[in-house]
Amino acid sequence: MEQLLIVTTGGTIDKIYFDEKSDFQVGEPQIGRILGEIGVAFRYRVIPLLRKDSLHLTDQDRALIRAVVEAQEERHVLITHGTDTMVQTARSLLGLPGKVIVLTGALNPALFRGSDAVFNIGTAVGAVQVLPEGVYIAMNGRIWDPLKVRKNPEANRFEAVSP
Numbered sequence: 001m002e003q004l005l006i007v008t009t010g011g012t013i014d015k016i017y018f019d020e021k022s023d024f025q026v027g028e029p030q031i032g033r034i035l036g037e038i039g040v041a042f043r044y045r046v047i048p049l050l051r052k053d054s055l056h057l058t059d060q061d062r063a064l065i066r067a068v069v070e071a072q073e074e075r076h077v078l079i080t081h082g083t084d085t086m087v088q089t090a091r092s093l094l095g096l097p098g099k100v101i102v103l104t105g106a107l108n109p110a111l112f113r114g115s116d117a118v119f120n121i122g123t124a125v126g127a128v129q130v131l132p133e134g135v136y137i138a139m140n141g142r143i144w145d146p147l148k149v150r151k152n153p154e155a156n157r158f159e160a161v162s163p
């Protein structure tokens with residue numbers, strides 16, 4: 001992998017707590033800070049594309065994500081994304097030639113102690129380097145085909161879809 005392209009779209013992974021509003025809002029992308037703290041041994045470039053909760057992503061946003069990824073020269077792409085509509089966005093990226101695209105996110109904000117963000121990012125970084133061309137989701141310690149997975153909101157995890 002010469003260089004990893006990282007596209008950030010918001011979601012829980014980047015959420016911060018606003019005390020004056022007693023609310024969470026999507027803040028600055030956290031992945032650059034996380035990779036810097038870990039001291040990764042590869043080059044990466046971050047495009048902070050959107051700052052939205054994935055429930056607020058539109059078809060136009062998905063078209064923008066696809067166009068931006070398609071226009072970049074990097075073969076290996078990691079997208080941070082909210083978990084609620086991650087599968088929908090992954091499916092919208094299917095068919096991009098010459099790319100290995102892995103979407104990941106977090107069920108708890110990256111800034112929170114005990115967040116799954118670092119683990120999911122690590123899983124995604126490993127996956128994007130070894131998987132064949134295509135689109136994948138890295139969540140809950142697994143690599144998922146976006147056509148065969150769904151988020152189970154009640155259990156707060158991803159699970160296989162029965163054929």
